[in-house]
Amino acid sequence: MxxxxxxxxxxxxxxxxxxxxxxxxxxxxxxxxxxxxMDDDGDDDDETGSNDDYDDDDDDHDxxxxxxxxxxxxxxxxxxxxxxxxxxxxxxxILSQVLDEFSPNPVSYTPARMYQGVEVTCQSISGNTELAYNWNKGSVRSFIRPNLNPQYFLSKNGRLYISEVRAEDQ
The missing domain is CATH 1.10.287 (Helix Hairpins)
Incomplete structure (x- = not known):
């Protein structure tokens, strides 16, 4: 770790x-x-003092x-x-990975008992790339971090395992 x-x-x-x-x-x-x-200040004057920046189109000479x-x-x-x-x-x-569409249906409620373990699942997503899952509680800013909280385990298939449900897990 x-x-x-x-x-x-x-x-x-x-x-x-x-x-x-x-x-x-x-x-x-x-x-x-x-x-x-800054170097291009418009002073393109040659020895004769003429300025080629302002060229009249009505004259016929080259x-x-x-x-x-x-x-x-x-x-x-x-x-x-x-x-x-x-x-x-x-x-x-170059983008070469594709994820299928996410389901618009909300995740269903998972019943759990205090101080017991529970498995929380999410709807599976298919694609041609390795997926990385993150879980949050309540708001988008409140991530569940299994590396800092030993009661949580996040599997590679996206399932969240809680070894001991606490009041703050609601």
């Missing part, structure tokens, strides 16, 4: 570290984007811009290109 708790703590620490690394990566990407945006608006040919025949690249990395997620 102690080994399992240590493993769970290590997994939680690893998840926190991964989250922090992702946040740092996102912050660096945001800083790069901000630096690029200004040498390609389809992205980058100047690729100036009057001297020299080739110029200015390309700004921003790479956005994302995590790709």
């Amino acid at each position: 102690m080994v399992m708790m240590r493993m769970m703590m290590m997994v939680m620490i690893m998840m926190i570290m991964m989250t922090m690394m992702m946040m740092m990566l996102m912050m660096m990407m945001m800083m790069m984007i901000m630096m690029i945006m 200004d040498g811009d390609d389809e992205t608006g980058n100047n690729v040919d100036d009057d001297d025949g020299d080739k110029n290109a200015a390309v700004k690249l921003v790479t956005i990395m994302k995590t790709k997620v």
Whole structure:
């Protein structure tokens, strides 16, 4: 039981570290984007003082811009290109597990006697993935934690076993 708790703590620490690394990566990407945006202040003036950002469409001459608006040919025949690249990395997620629909019927009342054992069942759910069950008492926030309460046992098929029913189990 102690080994399992240590493993769970290590997994939680690893998840926190991964989250922090992702946040740092996102912050660096945001800083790069901000630096690029600050660098692009609209002053694309060349030596002649003209600005290619404001191009009138009614003139019929070829200004040498390609389809992205980058100047690729100036009057001297020299080739110029200015390309700004921003790479956005994302995590790709593929969903391959399927759960069937949950029954809308409420779980029926399970009779029990004080200080005796009882088995509480739930409606079975089929799917192609390993299921993890959690039970709660009264509200969604009040989880039953078998690892902290030895009178509870949660089986892999979702059944909850209470070795000794107490008043707070109602």
